[in-house]
Amino acid sequence: MDPQKEALHRIIATLASKNEELHSFIDTLSHSLRGVQENSSKVILDLDEEFDSLYSVLDEMKASMTNTIKLEQARKMQELQNQHSQSISALESSEELLEFANNALDIKDPEGFTKAAKQIKDRVTMAPAFRLTMKPKATDCMTHLMVDFSQERQMIQSLKFLPVPSAPEIDISDCLVADNSVTVAWRMPEDSKIEYYILEYRKTNHDGLPRVKDERCWEVVDNIKATEYSLTDLKFDSKYMNFRVRACNKAAAGDYSNPITLETRAFNFSLDSTSSHQNLKVEDGCVEWDSAGGKGQESKIKGKENKGSGHVTILKNTSRSGTPSPKRTSVSSRPPSVRGSRDRFTGESYTVLGDTCIDNGQHYWEVKAQKDCKSYSLGVAFRNLGKFDQLGKTNTSWCIHVNNWLQATFAAKHNNKAKTLDMPVPDRIGVYCDFDGGQLLFYNADTKQLLHTFKTKFTQPILPAFMVWCGGLTLFTGLQVPSAVKCFQKTENGLSGSANSLNSVAH
Secondary structure: OOHHHHHHHHHHHHHHHHHHHHHHHHHHHHHHHHHHHHHHHHHHHHHHHHHHHHHHHHHHHHHHHHHHHHHHHHHHHHHHHHHHHHHHHHHHHHHHHHHHHHHHOOOOOHHHHHHHHHHHHHHHHHOHHHOOOOOOOOOOOOHHHOOOOHHHHHHHHOOOOOOOOOOOEEOHHHOEEEOOEEEEEEEOOOOOOOOEEEEEEEEEOOOOOOOOOOOOOOEEEEEEOOOEEEEOOOOOOOOEEEEEEEEEOOOOEOOOOOOEEEEOOOEOOOEOHHHOOOOEEEEOOEEEEOOOOOHHHHHHHHHHHOOOOOOOOOOOOOOOOOOOOHHHOOOOOOOHHHOOOOOOOOOOOOEEEEOOOEOOOEEEEEEEEOOOOOEEEEEEEEOOOOOOOOOOOOOOEEEEEEEOOOOOEEEEEEOOEEEEOOOOOOOEEEEEEEOOOOEEEEEEOOOOOEEEEEEOOOOOOEEEEEEEEOOEEEEEOOEOOOHHHHHHHHHOOOOOHHHHOOOOOOO
16 A cells, blocks of 8 residues: 555544544533533522521421410419419408508497407408518519520531532552452542442443443442442443442532443353254243244145145154154254255254354353253354254264253263263353363353363364253353353363363364
């Protein structure tokens, strides 16, 4: 290529990258502008609510204190009113007695005077004026119910916005991605009392800073008390994950930390329904054997052959289990319209392949069989696996096979040779493929116990391969190579003994 053109291409690529970066930045600014308006309106409403709440508290306190004053007023007035009435009554009685006494002084008759004097003496002894307490039961002082709000006034006048927590800092070197779990750790730039943290994350296929216009929304983990958090049992069906954290105190949430992006690559693939045997039903990462899978087309063919007859006779298998044997299952080809890029499997090859080739690297996936599955295999095969070929019976396929039909067997198969595996069949089986290292290993997915190892040299791209008869399999992808498997690979440079009995070089 002309050096000038090559230089111009580089300039164009640089400009295009910068334009994309500017578009993303403009989107970020537009989003932030809208956010400032929305968040300002929200905090004003929150402020109104806080002041209304304060007003409400003050009104309640004023009403309560006013009621206390009125009750005290009523009590004092009642007591003083009672004393006032009693004193007036006593005064009237005393004035009447005084007048009677003055009149007695004018009595000339000694006997009459003596009698009047005695009456006056008796009445004075019992007079209310001499039995009253000449001290008010209540005073007119109400200062004990006065209030002084000087301190409270100062407190209210000193009210200010609570300090917003600083943004946490996430250090990528402190974060860990392993075994389909992600641990995110962060720290606070200053010592502040934080009530809790909020972690947000989302999956993405874009490296670098998060984009505002991304296809996935942020997911939230709230009320985290520690400065780290682990997300477990994830399916890594994207190349990366974005993370950001914010700190919260009792009243406010701080700014988000600078977001980070962690790589979460894993092997993802689906079952290729266009290449499966017609008796297999493939959907949503599951494959099930369907004995009636080809009967619709078969009935049409038989209908044409028996045109004019009153009915079509369908043969049924009469084995003891009621399940047709693979050898006795009638299979016919699917119409060309549903075929994939290669012929579908036929005959007894109840096989389905993955839709993603492996031509380098290390990959891992797991498979779980239904409890009543009578026969199944899992492994890998070259893309050119013949439509009549069965897994493990060719030099282009490797698998482990489980048979629960009539006589139970558990074996590793390749090139029509079988090696019996003397161990229980796990509930869930993990498959590890090191394409460049030429290894295919099978594990108990729960305990990571090694079941079998194939050592070979893959000379062509390979595909995950599965066989199932009378039952079903569930596929688990988006899995990293487990740490236990990685450690095993580091400490073992190949295996000896029975694990290598089926080693080969495939061409």
